[in-house]
Amino acid sequence: MNGIPDNTPTLLLVDDDPSILGVLEMRLKTEGYGVYGVASGEAAVAALGRRGFDVVVTDLRMDGMDGMELLQRVHEQDSTLPVIILTAHGDVGSAVQAMRLGAFDFLEKPYDGAQLLRRVRAALRGRGAEPAPLRQIPDAPPFVAESPAMRQVWDQVRRFARVDSTVLITGETGTGKEVVARALHLVSQRRRGPFGAVNCGAIPGELLESELFGHERGAFTGAHAARDGHFRAAHGGTLLLDEIGDAPLQTQIKLLRVLQDREVLPVGGSRPVEVDVRVVAATHQDLRQFVEEGRFREDLLYRIDVLPLHVAPLRERPEDIEPLALSFLEEFQKGRSGGPIEFSAAAMERLREYPWPGNVRELRNRVEVAVALSDGGVLTPDDFALESGGGPSLTLPVGGGGDVLPMREARAQFDRDYLISVLRAADGNVTNAARLAGKHRTDFYGLMKRYDLKRSDFR
Secondary structure, three states: OOOOOOOOOEEEEEOOOHHHHHHHHHHHHOOOOEEEEEOOHHHHHHHHHHOOOOEEEEEOOOOOOOHHHHHHHHHHHOOOOOEEEEEOOOOHHHHHHHHHOOOOEEEEOOOOHHHHHHHHHHHHHHHOOOOOHHHHOOOOOOOOOOOHHHHHHHHHHHHHOOOOOOEEEEOOOOOOHHHHHHHHHHOOOOOOOOEEEEEOOOOOHHHHHHHHHOEOOOOOOOOOOOEOOHHHHOOOOEEEEEOHHHOOHHHHHHHHHHHHHOEEOOEOOOOOEEOOOEEEEEEOOOHHHHHHOOOOOHHHHHHHOOEEEEOOOHHHOHHHHHHHHHHHHHHHHOOOOOOOEEEOHHHHHHHHHOOOOOHHHHHHHHHHHHHHHOOOEEEOHHHOOOOOOOOHHHHOOEOOOOOEOOHHHHHHHHHHHHHHHHHHHOOOOHHHHHHHHOOOHHHHHHHHHHOOOOHHHHO
């Protein structure tokens, strides 16, 4: 590597096939990179001991030390050094496992040179970010984590912040998946970039692609001006794809291409646009079941389920109820006229006993309504109108024939009842109801339409 300027990015290439190694070296050298190729994992470890590199590109399957072991050895020396895994078709599961162990990305064979260059450029951009970000992360998480379950989530967030891999957050509706996604962004190297969120289930399928990828002027009726879309708006940062299981299959195909190629093609456009975005997906649904039913693409699931993170329902982490309620109480008292408000011991006990089918979102909304209707002083159990006692198993939802409803129908029934409760609390004012539910007004209107609810019925 003599004669290469000191500021030239240097790449370590590892492959036990001389012909493939030669092609990789030639392709990357023509782009101006400093390239050093070796034919084994052992030789790669030795090279790392002699000098520094900016990116490692390695085959997964090799005689002797394979790519998985090399990844671990690389990160023993430098945990921030990005490693790109090259894998044969059909071995994507092993590549996903490598990303869970800290690989930057993987590339499935056969691939073209442009794909490889996009991966390398993305890795170098991450390499140029602020060093050692985890040493700058505060000990206290940006969300309540008193319970063992949420402390485990916080530990995972801190570990996942070290890499740029896609995260899939699962959990029931209202558990705080977006809060966790924002926390991941805030403690990652991308924290100075934008954070965006889009609910794939709240946007009609024909508009979702435009919302995600943008569109050109005149691309469709009503497209009077070009629009960037959520991916380009989140360039340099993090994008949450909430309720990704609701994305139409055609949109899933395009999402897969974005994750593979790191570029978007606006609706009506002819030229793709490179994007540097970390994707966090979230869902309350069973995506593997969706794959079996043909409703979700298996290859996309592989791409998003790299770093899995589960958020437990509130009923399974009762230690979080009191600190969450206190934090919401403090939030909603800010800027409020009147005297200070506090919980009575009986009110807090009622909150701790309630099973919270709507999870953290329901708790937040209940506290907000109680504060809004209070004249000040002490909140009592009557201010929350909660049914006392037991968990959800005591009141199984049943249909007209007396049979227990399937989970999907039961969730739909709860969602509709929840919307009715919020609309009643807001006297039919959709803007206020959406704020109480923690939803965008457009999303809330979409939910009302889905469940055939009219605001005039609640005035």
